[in-house]
Amino acid sequence: xxxxxxxxxxxxxxxxxxxxxxxxxxxxxxxxxxxxxxxxxxxxxxxxxxxxxxxxxxxxxxxxxxxxxxxxxxxxxxxxxxxxxxxxxxxxxxxxxxxxxxxxxxxxxxxxxxxxxxxxxxxxxxxxxxxxxxxxxxxxxxxxxxxxxxxxxxxxxxxxxxxxxxxxxxxxxxxxxxxxxxxxxxxxxxxxx
Numbered sequence: 001x002x003x004x005x006x007x008x009x010x011x012x013x014x015x016x017x018x019x020x021x022x023x024x025x026x027x028x029x030x031x032x033x034x035x036x037x038x039x040x041x042x043x044x045x046x047x048x049x050x051x052x053x054x055x056x057x058x059x060x061x062x063x064x065x066x067x068x069x070x071x072x073x074x075x076x077x078x079x080x081x082x083x084x085x086x087x088x089x090x091x092x093x094x095x096x097x098x099x100x101x102x103x104x105x106x107x108x109x110x111x112x113x114x115x116x117x118x119x120x121x122x123x124x125x126x127x128x129x130x131x132x133x134x135x136x137x138x139x140x141x142x143x144x145x146x147x148x149x150x151x152x153x154x155x156x157x158x159x160x161x162x163x164x165x166x167x168x169x170x171x172x173x174x175x176x177x178x179x180x181x182x183x184x185x186x187x188x189x190x191x192x193x
Contacts, residue, residue, distance in 0.1 A: 023159050027143035027152050033100050034092075035084045035138055042134040050126040050134060056115050065101045068092050102142035104153040105130065105170055112193045122182070131167035 041048045053066040072093045078085045092099050107113060118124045127134070143152035156162075156169030163169050172191075179186060 019159055023152075026146060028146055030102055030142045030144065032102055032139045032142060034087050037138065038134050038136045040137075054126075059114065059116075062113070062115050065099070065103060068096060068098050071099075072096075102144070102151070104142065104151045106151060107154070107170070108150075110192050111172075112191055122184075127167065129167055129170065131165070 040046055041053070042050070053070055055063055055066075057063050071088065075085070075089060075093055078089050088099075091097065118129075144150070145152065145155070154170050156171075158164060158168070163174070175191070178184075
């Protein structure tokens with residue numbers, strides 16, 4: 001009886017370490033250089049669409065985080081009274097210095113992903129893969145995997161890798177599963193160049 005209790009306690013302790021302690025060791029936490037409200041830009045007040053800032057190039061590949069010149073189209077002077085707005089203009093826009101954003105969705109260099117066929121042919125919305133970022137008031141803490149160097153958002157919040165919502169995690173198996181479910185079978189070289 002006593003050995004059974006010790007075994008159960010050991011298993012519970014191991015699960016606790018694996019689920020709650022290990023992520024704090026595995027992931028380094030960093031704040032973004034400035035805070036940013038997607039909602040202020042995409043909501044009723046801003047009225048912008050994702051692609052107004054997050055555009056794609058001629059081959060349909062996402063160009064990444066918008067350049068500071070894009071921000072300067074509206075923010076050449078502070079539009080609000082927040083400290084972040086002031087810092088945006090003084091530290092980045094006025095000196096034309098790029099904002100060193102920590103990217104949540106950065107994929108390996110050998111992975112080629114074109115947004116164009118997914119948006120145009122697949123009629124997917126940004127939220128289908130990226131979640132409701134357009135409604136976020138603040139940027140969450142960026143968590144970098146100390147081993148791979150990638151964002152925790154690639155793996156997903158759940159350390160087990162089990163996605164609780166469809167936009168959580170951006171792993172290859174998720175892409176393959178979606179393609180299979182929609183009868184879109186591609187070879188490896190379609191994404192890995």
